[in-house]
Amino acid sequence: MQHQRPKIVDVARLAGVSTATVSRVLSNPQIVNAETRRLVEEAIRQTGYRLNHAARNLRHRRTGGVVALVPNLSNSFFSQILAGMAAVLAPAGYNLLVADTRAEGGASILRYAEPSRADGLIVLDGSLPAEGLARRVPVVLACEWIPGFAAPRVKIDNRQAAQMAVEHLIALGHRQIAHVAGPVGNVLTDARLAGTELALKAHGLPPPRVFPGDFTLASGQRAGAAWLALPPGERPTAVFLASDEMACGFIGEVQHSGLTVPRDVSVMGFDDIELVAHMTPALSTIHQPRNAIGRHAAQRLLDRIGGDEGSEDTVLPVELVLRGSTAPPRG
Amino acid sequence: MQHQRPKIVDVARLAGVSTATVSRVLSNPQIVNAETRRLVEEAIRQTGYRLNHAARNLRHRRTGGVVALVPNLSNSFFSQILAGMAAVLAPAGYNLLVADTRAEGGASILRYAEPSRADGLIVLDGSLPAEGLARRVPVVLACEWIPGFAAPRVKIDNRQAAQMAVEHLIALGHRQIAHVAGPVGNVLTDARLAGTELALKAHGLPPPRVFPGDFTLASGQRAGAAWLALPPGERPTAVFLASDEMACGFIGEVQHSGLTVPRDVSVMGFDDIELVAHMTPALSTIHQPRNAIGRHAAQRLLDRIGGDEGSEDTVLPVELVLRGSTAPPRG
């Protein structure tokens, strides 16, 4: 190895052309004479040349990367969304960087929102400060969103989805329906609660009893304990939880106490994460098209990077998935 | 906005110093006179200057990024490992890029293994070609590994872990123990199968009946169907599956048929993904320290990038987690 790593001038020298020509072969082959091109390609092969992306990016004033800001990387809900994004970004020549907004200290996460770090940002966390994001790089919001921050959003209709879920429980004959909410201050929490209340109101039923939650298994378990702690006569006969993880925790707790789902209580989740189809009982839930959310978000971002100024929302359809955890109330 | 984006010369001009001095304030403040430093910092504030990473990286001949090659981003098993890696890399000033080795076409994934793209690579997929990886950037293998490829590995002792699992089943009194294996050709598949066979042999029991699998829920479900298809007298009384996801599929299928776990069959998983603690029955399994795997892998890579040549393995301890899915055989 005479050179640590061949550069474009090494290729140029070997091929007997200028660096400009080599560069053209690399990025715009058809404008180079066929024979010259062949020579250069041969030189590239012989030297084992690989281009330096830092240099190209510097010249192009771009980074070739897109950052996804995820509230919690450990949450499997996001992994399929990331997979969808990667599937769109990779063919377009972009790298996907992921960052956990919780793991890294508050505002420092915004260091990713710089043009020299990333060409664009996909934000999946509605709790980030709008000021920090403004005027930096193209942004797309997915799933969650930031009130007062104008950017294209890729989302589902959470309110309507919650309505569908509760309508189903009502149709089964339930009259006392509880809701286990998401974390306080989250936009999804509010939308799903609103949908729940709307559906009940539309059927002349009283507002739901609401148990606190935060989308995690553990909080679902606590909700289960809280439900069990009620006098049997006062227990809602159906519970709609704002996430599947919580539903799993809830069902686990209820079954542990010896009661049975859906005989003693109907349970409805939200998200349709893969596992819940295989539990016993299989969970009835709202299916979120997670891969599609990732793909659309990535595509919207690419459009934005390409100069598209549109900021209308993309609302993807959900599906009511009925499985074994919901049934008519007893008696 | 007169400038699109202030550069280091703008700061220098405003502070009345050279770009060299500004650069020094940025990366080595203590060698600059306190008063000058104050001036420069003030100028940085006034101009709203942000440094361009592409330029710095070009000069430093580094990228500031680390790539994780994951077999399947949708698999929640990996998300917690990624979280662990991010927790170590971010404070060290590295970005974490993730790529799905399955989603992107075969060899093209190796484009990430270039010094100008990433300063290092964490490979979680044992099926990548060793030749492609050799002699490129520092590599650390995590979980899986590539036979014949020398690099530090961060892993668990899969053989021994499988042994522990099967020993437990034997201790409960089981004599007919089946194994549901991982995908053919995978190093984990072989190690876990070997451990299973070893444990049985040590107790004078015949080799296990082996059902094919590939770590996915669906394959676990198929294994459940295959188990059910056996004449009741020939059914193994316990099944050890090479992943929790498969165990979930298996249990789901068995319970669907009206049988009960662990009364009719004991089930043992592998991984201890978060959800399985909340199923009914809760799954007995082998706990893998996923966050720690991620952290250690990231740390090893940082060491390697820093010049450490060591390539010994880091073997992290697993735990046998006993929950409700295993019990003595009937009768």
Added chain:
DNA sequence: CGGAGTTATGTAATCGATTTCAAGGGGGTT
């Protein structure tokens, strides 16, 4: 007071590619 040593700063080369601008050569037209 001259010389060594220290500290602080500036000048200019450098990282490795891309791209503007200019120019050479060939063909066709009048």
Added chain:
DNA sequence: AACCCCCTTGAAATCGATTACATAACTCCG
């Protein structure tokens, strides 16, 4: 023969930071 155009190609500027080397000022000491 003069002119124009197109096709190729090269020279050199450029992207925005870092840093080796040079230099100036100041201190210390015999």
